[in-house]
Amino acid sequence: MSTTHAEIEKLNEAFYTAIEGGDLDRMTEIWAEDGEGRVAMCVHPGWPMLTGRAEVLRSWALIMANTPYIQFVLTDVRTTVIGDVAVLTCAENILTAADTEDATFAAGRVVATNTFVRTTGGWRLWFHHGSPVLQADGDDDEEESDE
Template sequence: MSVDTAAIETVNQSFYTAIEDADLDRMTEIWAEDSGDDQVSCVHPGWSLLTGRSEVLRSWALIMANTTYIQFVLTDVQTNVLGDVAVLTCVENILTAGDEGDSSFAAGKVVASNVYLRTPGGWRLWMHHGSPVLQSDEDDEEEGELDR
């Protein structure tokens, strides 16, 4: 693993830890600054495209304020470094809790693409795009058969 790949994967893990810990200060450090007409962007599963650092960070503040518990287990992580740009793709296996006082949990999968830029301060997140993976009962049965 290259030094760049290790650094990107470390920042990527910090990104997910910031979400789990509802740490908006850390999230703010991870995102790149807008540069003129070039603005960061984010697509949360089921949301429209968000552009601009302030709009993206506002969305994370909203998510963090309204999420009682969330945990990410990342699988199928692939990192490609192309000079000063890196693309990391992964599957987010997510476990979330219901509202306060509700003891239920929900699980889901999201395929994510995270684009990082090399900056003087290190690798920073430029674009996050999450797309939900929809599974049918047949998919679950097929997975169960493969496990046997």
């Protein structure tokens, strides 16, 4: 793995660690500033496109404030670097709880594309797009086959 690939994957891990820890300051450091010809963009699963760094960071603040527990296990990580742009795709295997006191957990899977851009301050996240993966209900298939 090249140094650049490792650097991108480390920054990608920091992105998910910031979400898990509710660390908006770190999230702010990770996202690229809007600039000429470049505007931060984000698509959360089920949300419309968010455009502009301020709007994107507001969305993360809202998510972090309303998510008492979330954990990501990333799989199928693939990184491509072309010049000053890097694209990382991965599967986000998510465990979350709406209320930590009841310990009611939910699991889900999202396929994500994270695009990074090299800036004067180093690599920064430019675009995040998460798309939910529909889960097959294996129990229904088994019940139908038994009938």
